[in-house]
Amino acid sequence: MVAKETAWTTYWHAANRLDSCIVRPGQQEGDQKAIFGFWREFVKGCPSGGRLLDLATGNGAVALRLVQAAADLGKDVTVNAVDLADIRPESYLTEYSDFANLIAFRGGVDICALPFGDQCFDGAVSQFGFEYAPATSAVAELARVLRSGAPFQLLVHHKEGALVAPNVAQIAEIETLLGSGGLVDCIQQLLAGTSSMDALEGEGRRLLSENNNQLPRITAEIFAAVRQLLTRQDLDLAIRIQGAADMRHRLEAEQERMRQLGHAALSGDEADSLCRLMTDTGLHDVAVQPFHVGSDQALLGWQVTGRR
Ligand SMILES: C[S@@+](CC[C@H](N)C(=O)[O-])C[C@H]1O[C@@H](n2cnc3c(N)ncnc32)[C@H](O)[C@@H]1O
The missing domain is CATH 1.20.120 (Four Helix Bundle (Hemerythrin (Met), subunit A))
Structure with missing residues (x-):
């Protein structure tokens, strides 16, 4: 029997493993393009000089996309990237050398008990990570650390999505x-x-x-x-x-x-409940919709958006 965090630590301690589960076999290029576009749009809505938070970052796939998109858009952003697993992306991936000073990784962090002060982030994201944590505490922490008006964007597993079915x-x-x-x-x-x-x-x-x-x-x-x-x-x-x-x-x-x-993936009713919980916790403009990728428009997950 492998412990919850150990399973992920084992996974992330491998050379050149950036993503965990967004790439469908044979569909890499189309999927990556759609995902990059999704995070690029988020960066467009963030202030230059902003401090962003990547929740359940894994080996930092989204953190990296955020700083790359910001560089493309001529913006400066820094990212704090946290995960419950003992992550050390700097040791296992070469991609970070150009961005090492823009991303601060920290392992052993539960997103239900974030080691950050109140209202210190200008935006927060998570890609197939937020839904792994108990929703009530994770949403409360998300609301606590965002500045008033700051946006958040999550990509969440869909029970009928292409990643969950197999x-x-x-x-x-x-x-x-x-x-x-x-x-x-x-x-x-x-x-x-x-x-x-x-x-x-x-x-x-x-x-x-x-x-x-x-x-x-x-x-x-x-x-x-x-x-x-x-x-x-x-x-x-x-x-x-x-x-x-x-x-x-x-x-x-x-x-x-x-x-x-399998446990983390949300049905339509569960996605709606998450949105209600977010609104009840004081987050605004919360919306959920299916997220599709590739030329075949495969269902990959839910996109959940809103602001503090
Ligand atoms: C499917 S991976 C996604 C990682 C990354 N966001 C990506 O897209 O590659 C899920 C991650 O959630 C992390 N995780 C699960 N529960 C967590 C929690 N309560 N707090 C922080 N991270 C958690 C796991 O350790 C794992 O790295």
């Missing part, structure tokens, strides 16, 4: 890989000397026939990794055992993140 099948896929007698068990036991190659080959055959020889993405990746662990006889056994344990940990973390995503 989740259920992928959670089940990982369950099979991690389950008792599953592929990960087989390779760990084989390396530990408590099981034979026959068991591993049997599980491989079973997975292939169950999936009509067309392995789903995660299973295919694990197959490839298992093959590597078996063929790298040049590596110390201890290293290969550790490799198999790491594989299990990464899969558990991925499954935990997918579960969180």
